[in-house]
Amino acid sequence: MKLVLASNNAHKLEELRAILTTLGMEVVPQKEMNINIEPEENGTTFEENSYIKAKTIMDACGIATIADDSGLMVEALDGEPGVYSARYGGEECVTDRDRLNYLLSKMEGKENRKAKFVSVITMLTPGGKKIVARGECPGEILNAPQGENGFGYDPVFYVAQAGCTFAQLSSQEKNAISHRARALKVFAEMVRKEQEHADK
Numbered sequence: 001m002k003l004v005l006a007s008n009n010a011h012k013l014e015e016l017r018a019i020l021t022t023l024g025m026e027v028v029p030q031k032e033m034n035i036n037i038e039p040e041e042n043g044t045t046f047e048e049n050s051y052i053k054a055k056t057i058m059d060a061c062g063i064a065t066i067a068d069d070s071g072l073m074v075e076a077l078d079g080e081p082g083v084y085s086a087r088y089g090g091e092e093c094v095t096d097r098d099r100l101n102y103l104l105s106k107m108e109g110k111e112n113r114k115a116k117f118v119s120v121i122t123m124l125t126p127g128g129k130k131i132v133a134r135g136e137c138p139g140e141i142l143n144a145p146q147g148e149n150g151f152g153y154d155p156v157f158y159v160a161q162a163g164c165t166f167a168q169l170s171s172q173e174k175n176a177i178s179h180r181a182r183a184l185k186v187f188a189e190m191v192r193k194e195q196e197h198a199d200k
């Protein structure tokens with residue numbers, strides 16, 4: 001099955017492709033379909049934004065589309081940056097590193113460092129099928145970055161299960177435990193059940 005990915009984020013493509021290929025799904029980024037639209041993410045939840053992205057791109061290309069909306073939720077910041085993770089800090093924060101530093105400045109003096117990454121995957125088909133799956137990965141925000149791999153807030157996101165930050169893991173290791181991997185696991189199970197049902 002061919003799926004268009006409603007994103008041009010190379011890191012997301014790599015992570016989603018690695019996992020979905022094992023399910024026999026071919027993932028093609030939207031730009032390979034000559035779609036340069038950037039959907040307006042004006043929802044207030046990961047579910048809403050994930051749907052907006054999948055629907056906008058599916059309407060433009062006419063084939064099954066998958067979208068991931070993800071972000072970091074920090075307990076001591078009342079769930080910030082949440083759905084605003086990619087835009088945290090406003091126009092003054094241009095790069096991932098700017099946003100990471102902005103987060104660290106907001107966390108100064110905070111004792112509670114608990115956080116989680118959240119991913120909501122939505123798949124829509126032109127025939128009207130909709131599959132939504134959510135995955136979460138708990139962790140803690142460090143005081144300073146550690147590691148060079150991954151992207152976004154990875155260098156300050158410490159995962160007890162791994163004993164290091166996401167940025168200190170190889171992509172394979174991150175793909176085994178990340179929020180996106182967990183959402184995709186749920187997603188794969190839902191697809192498998194649907195296929196079983198259709199075969200009956």
Ligand code: IMP
Binds near residue numbers: 070151166
């Ligand atoms: P989206 O593209 O609108 O879903 O925004 C996701 C944003 O959340 C990214 O730009 C990152 O800032 C952050 N994010 C999501 N997943 C990850 C991850 O796996 N590692 C680090 N940051 C992430």
